[in-house]
Amino acid sequence: MTAASLLVFDLDGTLIETAPDLTASLNTVLALEGLPHADVFRARSMIGHGARAMIVQALKDLEEPASDARVDRLLAVFLDHYEANIAVASHPYPGLLDALDRLSDAGWQFAVCTNKRAPLAVKLLDALDLSARFQTIAGPDTFGVAKPNPNHLLRTIARAGGQADRAIMVGDSRTDVDTARAAATPVIGVDFGYTEVPMQEIGPDLLISHYEELEAAVDRLSRPWAA
Structure with missing residues (x-):
């Protein structure tokens, strides 16, 4: 890629x-x-x-x-x-770090678009030694907009040096799916996160249950870019 x-x-x-x-x-x-x-x-x-x-x-x-x-x-x-007490028990989901390593080797870059305030998001990722993996970490206070406003995602993509037509969203809730849809961005849902409605019912483009499945999902959604 x-x-x-x-x-x-x-x-x-x-x-x-x-x-x-x-x-x-x-x-x-x-x-x-x-x-x-x-x-x-x-x-x-x-x-x-x-x-x-x-x-x-x-x-x-x-x-x-x-x-x-x-x-x-x-x-x-x-x-x-x-x-x-931001990282007493918080931890990356299983398989995440290996998936990021492999995708990085394949040319992918990463960003965070969260409704957590940016200073807290950075502090958490710093505590877990993850911040350096992301081109940008954008909260609702970064641009003055929050998901599901598509500008939160689109401006995160731009700030990370990406292109809106070569980006994929990964999230765990309807808010993430709605944001991606409004931004015309493909979206991968994870079924292990925090949502009142099961992600299967929300209907992302693809659904994964473990980060070992992420590469295949990314490959599938990005194939049209090479056409």
Whole structure:
């Protein structure tokens, strides 16, 4: 492939299993309010919507008030705790590093397009010694837009030095699929991430269950580029 061939990854639930540290921060916030832990499944399914949404949903599930003032206060505590404990249990998904190595050898470059704030995304990937693998790491604060706005993806591609017609999105949720569709970019879904609706039902162009399947999926979607 050419050097311009670019894989753009979502972060939470796609590249990195971050749920343990995110839910730990959520439960820390709830405990400070004298509340029980959040439902694990519900918390995981809300990760792609951001920390505020996780807090709001947890409060609603516990039949607790979720006023803007309360959520703002809890969000500040959440972010402080999470930043200080960002990679305690978070880790790359199995097979990811080997897949990136092989695809890099084949000429692919990589970028991250995440709705996690960029400084936190960089800090997480730094802690896991992964940042250098990506041409750019773009959060909603990077361009002032967030997925599913297609400009988040398109501007990430441009910032990474890629071409929109030679890029593939990899993600774990409807937000990622909707973003890719709006940007006219092929999309590979992973079925091990954080989503309320199974990825099989969302309908990405291709679906993988392990990163050892990524190369074949990338090869299949990129074949028309060589035509």
